């Protein structure tokens with residue numbers, strides 16, 4: 001079942017970023033996602049498939 005990612009969601013990935021954070025904010029969705037590390041602010045582009053494969057959890061945007 002596809003995960004309903006939306007801009008502003010916080011995803012928790014299996015792979016830890018070198019800064020120590022597992023959490024990323026979704027900045028852009030599509031075939032490729034743009035994610036921002038909540039630990040250090042680093043931004044990456046990642047194929048949707050890779051994001052889905054590595055997602056352990058998702059936290060919806062606050063207030064929704």
Ligand SMILES: [Zn+2]
Nearest residue numbers: 017019037040
């Ligand atoms: Zn980081």
